[in-house]
Amino acid sequence: MKELMSGNEAIARGAYEHGITFASAYPGTPSTEIMEEFAQYDGVYAEWCPNEKVALEVGIGAALGGARALVVMKHVGVNVAADPLFTVSYTGIEGGLVIISADDPSMHSSQNEQDNRNYAKAAKIPMLEPSDSSEAKEFIKIAFRMSEEFDTPVFLRTTTRVSHSKSVVELEDPKPCEEKRGTRYDPSKYVMVPAKARQRRIVVEKRMEKLSEFAETFSENRMEINDTKIGIITAGMPYNYAKDAFPGYSYLKLGMVHPLPRDLIREFATKVEKLYVAEELDPFIEEQVRAMGIDVVGKEVFPYTGEFDPGTVKKAMTGNESAGGNLPDLPLPQRPPNLCPGCPHRGLFYVLGKLKVFVTGDIGCYTLAFMKPLEGMGSTICMGASIGMAHGMDKALEENGKVVGVIGDSTFIHSGITPLLNMVYNRSNAVVIICDNRTTAMTGMQENPATGFTLQGKATKALDFVELARVLGIDNVRVVDPFDMKTTRRAIKEELSREGPSLIISRAPCALLAVKQKLPGRTPLRVDPDKCNGCKACLGLGCPPISWKRFEDMDVKIEKKTKKQEGIAFIDSALCNGCTLCQQLCSAGAIEEVVENE
């Protein structure tokens, strides 16, 4: 049976067809749907972990117990998991271990665009890279077979366009997978003290040699010899862009990007007159080809940054840009993503934006609050950085009441607990706020250790942030409702004036979660045009339903309340969530509930 599947769905399907029953992960775009899909297949165990390091360690443990384990993360997640990663390369595994690294060229939903092929090289772990959904489904199976054959973890790298584009996949029946689960005492392989690690270090080099030999005959490293004037070495999605632009040229299409098939590359180079490497991000293949003494054209014509498309490849190789029509440049208003109507973060960041403090931020929906008009965040580096940075800045400034660290609930669990402990230990005076919207909102509302449910919907203990903070040694802990801006503002000001670290939990459910859980809705609001005095206070919330209407653009005549008034605010009641933040800011009392049947 044929089906259109995203790369992520295909990876989940491939794992299921191969009989994989164990997976662990932390959600992150563009990898998230792999686990959401996999978790729904019959007979599988799948869990969200607090972070990627834990997810990998869970996978390693399962693999040591004989399971074939799948571990899934986005590219920056591999940074978090790097510590166990580099050493599990030494130990190898008993069952099987495949790690998905979902990279994000162009940073559609990420803070950097690191090229994780470098991890494969640095950690001495083989890496496969599919170019579409059909290959994704096949390569996950190959990855597990390689893991077992070579006693090694194996990387499967996707990029956003592989993960999130849909193409045709041929479905197959799942094969039962025989696993010998159990434990085996083998300290020389699994206890990585220096003496043992030195021995395993040699095993790793021998394994890489064998993998290099394997790469030479691996059927997914294949030559397509057509017009031999130009030959292109490529892998993953760029293969498709190049084939689209130049179907007639010759190709060396690499299914495995580490280690490279050196003899095959040499052979291909001799067959073609001019050799190119088409790869997004780093010159990973190009540098290795050059090191072999082969002349090749790469990053001198292809961009270092961003994802490609067929036009990028065409332009790089011919110098010509194809574009539709001769269009003048238009100054178009940007349309950045925004916090949803009724988002609990809006009130909090409105308050923070008005206080004279530096806000160290973190990774989540609330990062959007750095934009106008809220301007409530001054930094974003990585998951968990808000807390360590708030403390560091507080120490550097030596002045109380200047720094607030803000972090989401899932992000706090991911990597905020350790730096919070550091704040207590090192006598910080910074204030930390957990934006507790009761879900992992940014990636699409996944469960986490504070929600009380597992990935597969089983009820479990829910982490209590207040209790946790107390145990860590924070004396000043309080919970506020961010939809009550006055109280929220007072609470933050009080905590800023205190000695010692403070934790505020700003708690209200994500607006989308409230819809999903069918929580009772609020009555939408409207502006009474006869009361609005045009002060624009409500516009400071940057709430999507609220807009500004100038008098000269209106059909109806409205009486001015002040001489300077130039227009009135307008609320699109169809979009309004009724959260009342604008009402709290309206000194004219012009914002009122929509009366039903109006």
Added chain:
Amino acid sequence: MNESVRSVLLVGVGGQGTIMASDILSAVMISAGFDAKKSEVHGMAQRGGCVSSHVRFGRKVYSPLAGKGDVDVLVSFEKLETLRYLEYLKPDGKIIINNEEIYPPSVNLGDTAYPSDTIDFIKKHFKDVKVVDATAMALRSGDKRMANTVILGVLSSYLDIEADIWEDVLKESFPAKILEGNIKAFRLGRGE
């Protein structure tokens, strides 16, 4: 460029059903016996940002993305968004525009103006431009949320695929209680 591959680019604002429409279009192409690929970016889509989805079909499709100047039909669910993607069209590319304005934050704040002469500008540069009052037509089918199905109906009249194939895919795509309205909306758009 592989001449046998055709490209439709669907653009809009998060929440308008752009991705759903592109899912339906690609399923139709598969049903009609083509190879098809589609690609969009997830993640920020739900939060009111721009959404674009490429659908490409033909005998054999490699790239799920069309390059600039590759697109045969640009389907825009929002007026301003049309302008953002014009450079993707072939010089003789066709355009379907939903006559709907959704203000971005800077316009809501009164900092910038919403472009006023969009349609005239587009018509000056492209010959085949169709402006559709999809929301009004959807209301006639029972629900303004079916505007994207109206637009799909219009698009279907540009592509040489039998209506039965479209309607079979619609039947698989919508739950029973809103199916009838969507079929109505589709036929209205197709001009039946």
